[in-house]
Amino acid sequence: MAKEPFVEASGLRVERVLFDFVNTEALPGSGLSAPKFWGGLSQIVQNLGPRHRELLAKRDRLQNSIDKWHRERAGEPHDAASYREFLASIGYLVPTGQPFTIDTSNVDAEITGIAGPQLVVPSTNARYALNAANARWGSLYDALYGTDALGDLPIGHSYDPIRGARVVAWVREFLDDVVPLEQGSHSDVMGYRIEGGQLVAALGDDAATGLRGARALLGYRGALSDPSVVLLENNGLNIEIVLDRAHPVGAVDPAGIADVVLESAVTTIIDFEDSVATIDGHDKVAAYRNWLGLMKGDLTETVTKDGRSFVRCLADDREYTGTNGAVFVKRGRSLMLVRNVGHLMTTPAVLDGDGRPVAEGIIDAMVSVLIARHDLARPASKRNSPAGSVYIVKPKMHGPDEVALTDTLFAAVERALELPKDTVKVGIMDEERRTTVNLAECIRAAKTRVAFINTGFLDRTGDEIHTSMFAGAMVRKADMRSQRWMTAYEDWNVDIGVACGFRGRAQIGKGMWAAPDRMADMLQQKIGHPMAGANCAWVPSPSAATLHATHYHRVDVHERQSMIVGANRASLDDLLTIPVAASVDWSEAERLAEVDNNLQGILGYVVRWIDQGVGCSKVPDINGVALMEDRATCRISSQLVANWLVHGVVTSGQVVDSFRRMAVVVDAQNADDQSYIPMAPTFDGYAFSAATELVFLGTKQPSGYTEQILYAKRAEKKSSSQLTEHDSSSRSTIQGSWTI
Numbered sequence: 001m002a003k004e005p006f007v008e009a010s011g012l013r014v015e016r017v018l019f020d021f022v023n024t025e026a027l028p029g030s031g032l033s034a035p036k037f038w039g040g041l042s043q044i045v046q047n048l049g050p051r052h053r054e055l056l057a058k059r060d061r062l063q064n065s066i067d068k069w070h071r072e073r074a075g076e077p078h079d080a081a082s083y084r085e086f087l088a089s090i091g092y093l094v095p096t097g098q099p100f101t102i103d104t105s106n107v108d109a110e111i112t113g114i115a116g117p118q119l120v121v122p123s124t125n126a127r128y129a130l131n132a133a134n135a136r137w138g139s140l141y142d143a144l145y146g147t148d149a150l151g152d153l154p155i156g157h158s159y160d161p162i163r164g165a166r167v168v169a170w171v172r173e174f175l176d177d178v179v180p181l182e183q184g185s186h187s188d189v190m191g192y193r194i195e196g197g198q199l200v201a202a203l204g205d206d207a208a209t210g211l212r213g214a215r216a217l218l219g220y221r222g223a224l225s226d227p228s229v230v231l232l233e234n235n236g237l238n239i240e241i242v243l244d245r246a247h248p249v250g251a252v253d254p255a256g257i258a259d260v261v262l263e264s265a266v267t268t269i270i271d272f273e274d275s276v277a278t279i280d281g282h283d284k285v286a287a288y289r290n291w292l293g294l295m296k297g298d299l300t301e302t303v304t305k306d307g308r309s310f311v312r313c314l315a316d317d318r319e320y321t322g323t324n325g326a327v328f329v330k331r332g333r334s335l336m337l338v339r340n341v342g343h344l345m346t347t348p349a350v351l352d353g354d355g356r357p358v359a360e361g362i363i364d365a366m367v368s369v370l371i372a373r374h375d376l377a378r379p380a381s382k383r384n385s386p387a388g389s390v391y392i393v394k395p396k397m398h399g400p401d402e403v404a405l406t407d408t409l410f411a412a413v414e415r416a417l418e419l420p421k422d423t424v425k426v427g428i429m430d431e432e433r434r435t436t437v438n439l440a441e442c443i444r445a446a447k448t449r450v451a452f453i454n455t456g457f458l459d460r461t462g463d464e465i466h467t468s469m470f471a472g473a474m475v476r477k478a479d480m481r482s483q484r485w486m487t488a489y490e491d492w493n494v495d496i497g498v499a500c501g502f503r504g505r506a507q508i509g510k511g512m513w514a515a516p517d518r519m520a521d522m523l524q525q526k527i528g529h530p531m532a533g534a535n536c537a538w539v540p541s542p543s544a545a546t547l548h549a550t551h552y553h554r555v556d557v558h559e560r561q562s563m564i565v566g567a568n569r570a571s572l573d574d575l576l577t578i579p580v581a582a583s584v585d586w587s588e589a590e591r592l593a594e595v596d597n598n599l600q601g602i603l604g605y606v607v608r609w610i611d612q613g614v615g616c617s618k619v620p621d622i623n624g625v626a627l628m629e630d631r632a633t634c635r636i637s638s639q640l641v642a643n644w645l646v647h648g649v650v651t652s653g654q655v656v657d658s659f660r661r662m663a664v665v666v667d668a669q670n671a672d673d674q675s676y677i678p679m680a681p682t683f684d685g686y687a688f689s690a691a692t693e694l695v696f697l698g699t700k701q702p703s704g705y706t707e708q709i710l711y712a713k714r715a716e717k718k719s720s721s722q723l724t725e726h727d728s729s730s731r732s733t734i735q736g737s738w739t740i
Contacts, residue, residue: 006351010035010042012358013351015281022367026292030373032417040416041366045352045359048409052343052359055402059703062434063467065090070470078471084576087437093572094400094438101501102447104425108387110335111451111507114236115535115557116266117545118509119334122275122616123287126301127312129294131542134315135265136334137240138546140174141167141249142259147519147543164249171260175241178234178553179216183209189255192243194224197323199232201255219320219328231320231330234553238263238330262553265545267507267536268334270294272364273341273395274630275616277609279711279718281349288367294336295375295384335391336384337427337452338372340364342396343405345707361394365413368392369424373417390419391451393427396459398703399434403445410449422449427507430493431456431632432463432703437575439496453502454509454538455493457486462635464579465643466704472580473647476594477640480579488574494533498564508561510537514628516618519547530555533564540628584649591650592658597622598637599655600662602691603679605629607666610687610713611677620669622662631706634694638706642698652696659683659692686717 006013023034069086073079087093110116121132144150144167154163172187181189184203191202199217200208211217211232218238222228230241240261244250250258270291278284293299300313315332322328341364346357372390380386394406403426410424426446428435430453435442443450461480468474480486490510497508510529513522522539526548529537535557539545586594604619619629627633644650663679670676679688690713694706701708 009038011353012038012042012045013355014038015349017285018281018349021285021288022370025289026367026370029296029377030370031377032370032373036418037366037370037416040413041350041362044362044366044409044412044416045350048362048405048412049352049356049359051405051408052362055398055405056343056702058401059398062090062092063703066092066467067470070468074470078578078580080573080576084573087576092399092434092437094441096440097444099499100444100447102443102450102505104447104449104451104505105422106387106389107425107451107505108335108385108389110266111391112504114266115530115552116237117264117539117548117552118507118536119265119268119542119545120271120275120339120512120538120540121268123270123272123290123338124276124278124283124615126290126293126299127303129270129290130299130301130312130314132265132268132270133294133333133336135268135542135545136263136315136332137261137318138264138542138549140171140260140262140546140550143519143543143546144170147547148517149519149523149547151520159248161252168249168253168257174550174553175239175260178550179232179239180212181209182212183207186255191255192227192230192241194220194227194230194323199230217323219322221320229320235556236558237266237549237552239553262546262549263330264549265334265539265542267337269337269339269393269538271339272368273339274632277613277615277710277714279714280347283613284347284349284363284367288371291338291368292371292374295371297375297378297382333384337391337393338368339393339395339427340368342394343402344396344702344705345711362409365392365409365424366416369410369413369417369419373419376419376423388423389451390424391427392424393429393452393454395429395456396432396703396705397428397435397442398432399438400441400445403428403435403442407446407449425449425451427452427454429454429456429459431459433460433467436460436489436492437572439493440500443496443500447500450506452507452509453493453497454507454536455490455511456632457481457489457511458514458630458632458636460489461486462632462639462704465636465639466699466701468578468580469639469643469646469699469704471578473584473649474640474643475579475581476586477598477636480636483579484574484577485579488570488577490532491569492575494561494564495567495569498533498561498567503558503561503565507536508534510534512538512628513540513544513548514633515625516540516544516628517626519544523547523550527551527555530557531560533557533560535561584647586649591644592654595641595644595650595655595658596662598641599658599691599695600665601627601629602634602637602694603659603662603666603688604669605634606691606694606710607670607676607679607687609710610690610717611685612675613714613718622665624669631710634706635704638694638698638701639704641695642704645695646699655695656692659688659695663688686713686720689713 007019119132121128175186189201193200198210202208216232218231218233220227220230232239242259243256244258245256247258250256300311303312317329317332319329341360345360347360348357350358375384426449530551539548600622608614608617616630618626667678693709
């Protein structure tokens with residue numbers, strides 16, 4: 001007899017697949033019983049469900065009031081003072097309290113003291129998750145050689161010694177910049193040795209020199225006179241100079257340097273939100289199972305490369321001998337955070353006593369923290385978090401009330417799972433307008449557990465457009481980055497974080513580099529994030545993490561934050577500047593090009609989400625440039641075109657024509673994918689329908705989010721006869737730009 005799809009658990013109805021996973025995989029070894037877990041979850045759902053629904057209703061009330069305010073003033077000049085007063089009168093802006101300092105405790109050094117790159121990886125892909133966790137250390141030689149970081153890409157598969165020499169020259173200049181010698185250059189060195197606790201670099205004619213900053217040497221491997229690895233430190237990050245004259249690269253290098261390895265992805269976010277497509281119990285369990293393997297330390301994945309199969313597992317810590325002769329270790333893996341979903345979505349995997357789907361964020365919190373108990377039970381030296389904390393990044397919160405709800409939820413989870421108060425730390429994503437303008441009060445609402453704030457400029461742009469949908473026609477997408485509100489937003493986030501005492505206590509982060517194949521551009525531009533005072537910023541791949549790590553060697557973030565103390569680089573009036581176009585006298589060709597660009601991106605992303613269950617894709621844009629697309633980028637594009645429809649910049653007929661033309665383009669871009677289902681010429685599939693609804697129903701979507709339409713259409717797709725076995729198995733082969 002087939003099992004029932006749902007089982008009863010403490011008044012809840014739970015999908016059998018989730019119920020079995022929790023009871024047979026997540027609970028054993030956690031120290032908790034099944035009745036304790038399900039009873040605790042049921043109590044949280046009962047206690048917090050009404051407040052959760054109330055706050056979502058508040059979002060709608062505020063948005064309706066703002067829409068009405070703009071409609072009533074259509075055609076009139078914008079009155080910034082009246083607008084600000086209006087926002088305060090409806091409770092969108094809240095009063096700012098007295099200055100305060102966060103008092104979060106038991107936070108790991110990767111968050112409190114080390115500035116460096118942060119990876120974000122989908123929880124549904126074990127190989128990517130392992131790659132990300134192991135990206136704490138990365139080869140700078142490989143990152144430069146294998147990408148366009150030098151300005152071009154490698155040609156062919158065999159090693160090019162000319163390109164290799166360019167890589168070596170770049171790295172020597174980097175070493176001269178961040179760990180310089182007292183005399184000469186690292187390019188002049190004939191060999192390295194350790195003498196008297198110092199690094200000695202042999203130069204020509206029997207000359208020798210040491211490091212300009214003697215404290216940069218931390219340790220070594222091998223013999224003092226002929227070390228195999230020299231470990232240096234700069235700005236809190238580690239550098240390995242790997243010496244091996246038997247290696248093909250080291251054999252032709254005057255100093256015998258075979259590689260330079262950088263501490264790279266100091267922290268990694270295992271993502272259950274924007275980079276995944278998890279709409280039911282089966283999807284959620286696949287993601288939770290990978291998180292469980294990471295927290296227990298036993299996650300493995302069989303990888304096949306060049307016809308050879310091997311098992312990928314979590315990296316070991318790295319061992320060295322110190323200058324005093326004592327052996328010490330450096331952590332071999334990133335500190336892992338987990339991103340739960342926001343407050344909006346519910347999940348059919350769990351139904352409450354009235355048969356309503358439960359808030360997905362409640363389920364995420366309970367299950368992800370239950371799983372993290374396995375890590376907390378391990379010896380400190382083996383834990384993901386030696387400090388004994390669980391780090392949950394919480395996205396898409398609107399204002400202090402919603403942050404307070406998260407704080408209450410995490411406190412309830414701690415009680416239910418028998419954990420000390422404030423074990424669960426929160427990362428506040430500053431990616432919604434109401435959170436930005438009330439950021440200090442949002443932080444205050446979680447000041448005993450906040451460990452992270454981060455600008456998410458992609459979602460923030462989508463919310464900016466939706467919030468002011470009826471204020472006027474918005475500027476084109478490419479022009480958003482130069483708008484007054486955006487500059488203010490990036491500065492405001494750091495200023496508020498520093499003012500609230502984040503220095504030495506918590507992370508201040510910046511958003512994703514969304515062009516994974518454009519590393520030369522990233523090297524040029526992303527140094528702006530540490531320069532702005534952010535002690536972490538998101539990158540899309542391990543190679544990008546290693547390259548971005550060079551920025552934190554060149555910029556002392558702690559010094560930059562010290563310079564920002566007391567600064568007021570942005571104002572609330574700047575933040576409230578609406579990015580309405582000064583003029584809409586674009587030519588018809590310009591208008592249609594903008595629509596084509598946005599709709600091609602929507603279709604390229606949505607077709608994989610709906611048909612293949614891929615939550616984050618490296619999607620070619622209209623010019624063939626690969627960009628990382630997720631629900632946030634889709635939110636921008638759909639809201640912008642919806643806005644232009646509202647204000648008559650384009651017609652619905654033009655948008656429909658563009659959708660059909662761009663579907664043909666996307667079909668051609670995916671012609672080599674055997675699992676791909678073309679949208680043209682019928683334009684009647686679930687994916688095409690979802691894409692068009694995102695635009696034509698865009699003004700009606702809560703905060704302009706894409707989730708509700710995507711979840712619904714993916715569910716229809718999964719339940720239809722069109723879903724083939726290959727649809728599910730293809731998830732691990734299409735996503736992203738991740739080194740194998």
